Amino acid sequence: MADSRDRLLAGRYRLIEQIGRGGMGTVWWAHDEVEDREVAVKEVHLPPSLDHRERMNLLRRTDREALAAGRLRHPGLISIYDMVIEESRPYLIMEYVAARSLEDVFVDDGPISPRRVAEIGVQLLAALSAAHDAGIVHRDVKPSNVLLETSGRVVLTDFGIATYDGATTLTQTGSFMGSPAYVAPEVARGEPASPSSDLWSLGATLYAAVEGRPPYDHETAMATLSALVTSEPDPPLRAGPLRPVLEGLLTKEPARRLGAGHAAELLALAATPPVPPRQPQRTRRGLAERAGVVPVVTVGVLALAVGAGVLAGVKGRPALYSGDPAPSGSPAAPPSGTPSATPRGDGGPLPATIGGEAGAPSVTRLARGGASWPATSTLTLRLDEDARDGAERVSVVVTCPSGPRRLSFTAYAVGDPRSLVRGTCAATGADAPMTRSLRLPAGGSPARIRVRVRPGPDARSGPVAWYAGVYGAA
Numbered sequence: 001m002a003d004s005r006d007r008l009l010a011g012r013y014r015l016i017e018q019i020g021r022g023g024m025g026t027v028w029w030a031h032d033e034v035e036d037r038e039v040a041v042k043e044v045h046l047p048p049s050l051d052h053r054e055r056m057n058l059l060r061r062t063d064r065e066a067l068a069a070g071r072l073r074h075p076g077l078i079s080i081y082d083m084v085i086e087e088s089r090p091y092l093i094m095e096y097v098a099a100r101s102l103e104d105v106f107v108d109d110g111p112i113s114p115r116r117v118a119e120i121g122v123q124l125l126a127a128l129s130a131a132h133d134a135g136i137v138h139r140d141v142k143p144s145n146v147l148l149e150t151s152g153r154v155v156l157t158d159f160g161i162a163t164y165d166g167a168t169t170l171t172q173t174g175s176f177m178g179s180p181a182y183v184a185p186e187v188a189r190g191e192p193a194s195p196s197s198d199l200w201s202l203g204a205t206l207y208a209a210v211e212g213r214p215p216y217d218h219e220t221a222m223a224t225l226s227a228l229v230t231s232e233p234d235p236p237l238r239a240g241p242l243r244p245v246l247e248g249l250l251t252k253e254p255a256r257r258l259g260a261g262h263a264a265e266l267l268a269l270a271a272t273p274p275v276p277p278r279q280p281q282r283t284r285r286g287l288a289e290r291a292g293v294v295p296v297v298t299v300g301v302l303a304l305a306v307g308a309g310v311l312a313g314v315k316g317r318p319a320l321y322s323g324d325p326a327p328s329g330s331p332a333a334p335p336s337g338t339p340s341a342t343p344r345g346d347g348g349p350l351p352a353t354i355g356g357e358a359g360a361p362s363v364t365r366l367a368r369g370g371a372s373w374p375a376t377s378t379l380t381l382r383l384d385e386d387a388r389d390g391a392e393r394v395s396v397v398v399t400c401p402s403g404p405r406r407l408s409f410t411a412y413a414v415g416d417p418r419s420l421v422r423g424t425c426a427a428t429g430a431d432a433p434m435t436r437s438l439r440l441p442a443g444g445s446p447a448r449i450r451v452r453v454r455p456g457p458d459a460r461s462g463p464v465a466w467y468a469g470v471y472g473a474a
Contacts, residue, residue: 006418008033009091010084013041014417017410017452024140024158029096029410029452031417032081038096038378038450039081042158043089055088062090072134076127078147078157097155098378098452102209103143108374108461111212114240118270120146121206121245123154125267128202129260131156132195139193141201142182143208150375180224181214185252188225196254199263203249210239215250241270349399350469351429363434363471366391370467373407373453380414381470383440383447391472393437396451400425403464408456411468413438414448424456425466434471 007015012034019040020027028041044062046055066083082093102120106112112120124146131138138156145158180188182204184197208214215233218224236246245266248258258266349370355362366387369379388394396411404427412420419438426432440447451468 006420009041009086010082013039013082013084013091013093015041016412016417016420019454022144030093031412031414032093033417036414040094040096040157042092042094044092046089059085059088059090066090066092068134068136069131072130072136074127074130076123076154076156077130078155094157097147097149097157098376099147099149099155100374101144102146102148102205104374105148106143106209106212111238112209114210114238114242115271115273117206117210118242118245118267120148120154120209121202121242121267122264122271124156124202124205125260125264127154127156128195128198129264132198132260137193137195138198138201139187140179140182141198141205142179143205146205180221180228181216182208183225183228184254185228186254188228194254195260196257199249199257199260200251200254202263203246203258206242207233207236207239207246207250210242210246211236212238245270349401349428349467350397354397354429354432354434354471363395363473364389365429366394366470366472367449368467368469369451370465373464373466375463377454378450378452379468381449381451381468383449383470385446388440388447388472391440392442393439394447394449394470394472395434395437396421396423396449397429397432397434397469397471398423398425398451398453399427399429399432399467399469400464401427401467403458403460404431405458406456406460406464407453407466409451409453409468411435411438411449411451413440414450415441425453425464429469 009015009030012032014031014033015028016031017029018026019029025045026043028043030039030041031037032039046058050058063083063085066080069077070080070082072080078097079095080092081095084091084093124141128138128141140158141156145156147155147157149155182201184193184200187193187197204215216224216227218227232252233250236243239246245258245263248266249263251257350365350368353362353364366389367381367383369381371379383391383394394413396409398407398409398411400407404425407425408423409425410420410422412418416439421435421438423433423435438449449470453466
């Protein structure tokens, strides 16, 4: 689809904004108008070289797999809600997880520590084992399909090409389905995918996280596939305690490859914090030799403490700080994901009012929230009857005091996702152009404005504090 924004699938899933695109599909941030919730919708791209019979077989298989995966209940697996086929295209309706991918983290921030990668591996292996126990092979385990929530939850997503045991990765016309840098050697040779091939992909994923690149990293897909079959990966240099499990999972022959049980033991061992060395105990002789010094040192310490108490204040009253004034900066962001109504006299990065000069109409801040990107990319601002103060339409302002233009945003009123506004982060509310207004739902129910940020015109790696405010006519 050239532009599916605002398209309604199956009469209920409103596509809002494209949030990801790859060789196997396009992912949309969407709104389920029946359940009133955010969802992720993936349009699965079928290889254009498929003949009609292969295309119909793949559609039927994807439909069966979506139903099977939808029955899985595991915290490490993305929840699949529905499967829609329109115009001979399959769409997977999934849980929306506002989180960075594992690939985003090591590409933007650099290689991840072996212990943290091991912790991620423990959760991923548990999720894969749950899928394998249900007879489902993922077939596309890779860093971009692993989401890392700020809570510590690790989520394996994208079952777009997952299949039952025994499916082939090469179509009859020779098209390859999968990610060459993370596919197992036997799958690259055209053999059926299996739980063991998923384990190889898990090893390649963990290798990339700790080393900063995949084990086979060549300029073209064909060169990568050829190296998979004919050569060994480069030994990991940063893996430390992870090295045994990586080497075991990346064994070329499936029969000799590390199994899930042994891999779980090695990952748990690598994730265990090292035991600090014990401090040497003092001997009786050493203590006795210092016995005469202890009273003198104690008296000196007490004298210093009493002197400090006199300088700090008289009769228990604290003294005023006499040094340089504390630096004043931008106020800290409210807790991530917890927007709240704010007293209107409080300015900060979102002033209480905007406009009102030279005859321009003024608007009043009705609610605000704050977070840090990329840890949090979505906020929902709630306006009850008291907060909305009779306003029927509102505008949205997003500010990034330390990084204007590093983020862009999309916002809509829940209940009417077709009414979208977009803009770019500003340094302050006073500098931000007002978005066109959003109509709030009628009636006494609380209104909710959902705001999502993404990389902007001056995007760079590193965290950015961002604030979202909802303004209405005073």
